[in-house]
Amino acid sequence: MTEIPTGPGHRGPKLHVSNGTRARGRAIVAGAGIVGLSTALSLRRAGFEVAVREREPQIRQTGAGLGVWQHTITELERIGLGPRLSEIKAEQSFQRFRDPSGAVLDVGDMPPGRVMHRRQLSALLVSAVGEENIRTGKEVVDYTEDEAGITVHYADGDQERADLLVGADGLNSRVRRRLVPGSESHYDEEGHHVWRAILQFDGDIGDGYPTIGYHRTRGTVTRLADGSCFWVLAQFGVTGGFTGSPRQEALARVENLHDGPSRFVLREVVLATPEDSVLDNRVAVVPEIPRWKSNRIVLAGDAAHAMSPHIGSGASLGIEDARVLGDRLSQADIAPALDSYQTDRIARYRQVRQHAKAMAAAPTPVSYVERFSRYLNWLNNTAA
Ligand SMILES: Cc1cc2nc3c(=O)[nH]c(=O)nc-3n(C[C@H](O)[C@H](O)[C@H](O)COP(=O)(O)OP(=O)(O)OC[C@H]3O[C@@H](n4cnc5c(N)ncnc54)[C@H](O)[C@@H]3O)c2cc1C
Structure with a gap:
């Protein structure tokens, strides 16, 4: 010893x-x-x-994208990282959501969010x-x-x-x-399960608005600052019993997010993801x-x-x-x-x-977005 x-x-x-x-x-x-x-x-x-x-x-x-809010930035500034935050590139922001018909669920007071690469934040913290x-x-x-x-x-x-x-x-x-x-x-009692990946994907990914779909499923794809794409799919009430690979199970959830046969970017991006890049978590x-x-x-x-x-x-x-x-x-x-x-x-x-x-x-879907908005406004405005 x-x-x-x-x-x-x-x-x-x-x-x-x-x-x-x-x-x-x-x-x-x-x-x-x-x-x-x-x-x-x-x-x-x-x-x-x-x-x-x-x-x-x-x-x-490792790890994928990290959703950050004004709250995150304020707290990082308060521990002294403010002057160095510009080292983490700003990435696409989102403030609106869609339902499976593609209609925008605009609840008005949704605070803007951004997605940053976890790896970049971790590297910045290590350096500090x-x-x-x-x-x-x-x-x-x-x-x-x-x-x-x-x-x-x-x-x-x-x-x-x-x-x-x-x-x-x-x-x-x-x-x-x-x-x-x-x-x-x-x-988690809600049976929450999450699939996600980062990949190189050069095609158009649209506006990046997350979709709140059927069967308690949510999903989105975002472009990160380094040009790569981050997608995430999540569903409550999953009881396990999977028969497919993580990518196949993710693809099955895509169907909960989109009505009709038309082009749906998230499906294309999941299809383009190498099988071994899909991270798959039963939430604990x-x-x-x-x-x-x-x-x-x-x-x-x-x-x-x-x-x-x-x-x-x-x-x-x-x-x-x-x-x-x-x-x-x-x-x-x-x-x-x-x-x-x-x-x-x-x-x-x-x-x-x-x-x-x-x-x-x-x-x-709309009540989900309203409640999320209420939570984020509370979070942004109430840190001690
Ligand atoms: C799918 C998913 C998506 C998420 N998305 C978001 C998001 O968009 N935005 C957001 O804000 N949060 C998100 N989160 C939550 C976020 O990832 C976690 O809250 C956050 O990473 C927790 O950080 P931590 O440092 O507390 O724990 P961890 O990141 O788990 O770090 C703990 C560290 O401790 C080390 N360790 C463990 N045991 C020991 C030991 N005995 N001795 C020494 N070291 C040890 C581990 O190796 C690890 O490095 C998400 C979580 C998941 C699962």
């Missing part, structure tokens, strides 16, 4: 943040996803020295955090907590001390399951948990609240968690800051869950 050197700081007075001032403490963030990396930036702004520890040998550079502050191949398997700090234990036998541990380790968070026994993730979620923290351990992002992706904002909300945590830690000592963060987050997610439920239960 090796103890990872933590710098002189944890045991002595010489812990520093990058501007040379003395750090308020040392934090370990478990997980280098979008939320873990955002948390590192936010905690650094609060005066902490931050070390990010990622289980995988490399930071995930600094690779020297991130270690890969470090799987957190346990932690112990005492009055003076925490010890994080890794799968390879190493251990490391710090003042604070943030579990940003995603849907199946080890930190959450240790902190809140019985909080295992489970498949985290149950509502009664606590997000102890005195020195705290959760953020999917680790605390992975929800069905039909709200199109899990990452955005996780970045908000990161920012709120940093705000609270800049205003108070660790234990009271975590108290205040938990109170704020539990109340916030109670409302997010209500919106998510209402959307999933929408009886018609």
Whole structure:
């Protein structure tokens, strides 16, 4: 067993943040996803020295498009990424939806959205955090907590001390399951299933308005800034029992989105997708948990609240968690800051869950869009 050197700081007075001032403490963030990396930036702004520890040998550079809103941009700016956001190219925006007849469902107050490449956002966050502050191949398997700090234990036998541990380790968070026994993730009650891919497709893809179709199916295709295409198909109420490949199952859902035999771009794009490029997920979620923290351990992002992706904002909300945590830690000592963060987050997610439920239960395409619009306006206007 090796103890990872933590710098002189944890045991002595010489812990520093990058501007040379003395750090308020040392934090370990478990997980280098979008939320873990955002948390590192936010905690650094609060005066902490931050070390990010990622289980995988490399930071995930895959994934498809990510829907972002004004809320996402505001939160990224608030953790200090504003001046660098132009490095992520602006991509096609959408504000309207269609029904299967092709009619536009214009609910008037739908906030504009954009789609960015996850990989680009992740790369920008890594660069802002600094690779020297991130270690890969470090799987957190346990932690112990005492009055003076925490010890994080890794799968390879190493251990490391710090003042604070943030579990940003995603849907199946080890930190959450240790902190809140019985909080295992489970498949979404709505039977939500998602198929998606990115591919090179040079043909015309139309206006990119998402379609809200029959049998609780939704789908869209968007052009990303690098010229590639991102498509996504999703359906509630899927009970499994698939007989086809992921691409065939996706094609079967396309039929729920389009009346009549005329040309439908999404069908063409799915047909043009190489079979092995189709990502296919049965949606899993985290149950509502009664606590997000102890005195020195705290959760953020999917680790605390992975929800069905039909709200199109899990990452955005996780970045908000990161920012709120940093705000609270800049205003108070660790234990009271975590108290205040938990109170704020539990109340916030109670409302997010209500919106998510209402959307999933929408009886018609237009009511789905109205509820989505209501949710996004609420999200854009209510971050603490
Ligand atoms: C199909 C789908 C579509 C979505 N679309 C959108 C969208 O359009 N807009 C949006 O805002 N959100 C969307 N989301 C939600 C969004 O993807 C997530 O909310 C977000 O990526 C969560 O980020 P995270 O950093 O919390 O978790 P993750 O991205 O899961 O990152 C967790 C990290 O922790 C690491 N890790 C795990 N265990 C350990 C361990 N024990 N020790 C160390 N490291 C560990 C993992 O390897 C990973 O790198 C979508 C989700 C899905 C499934």
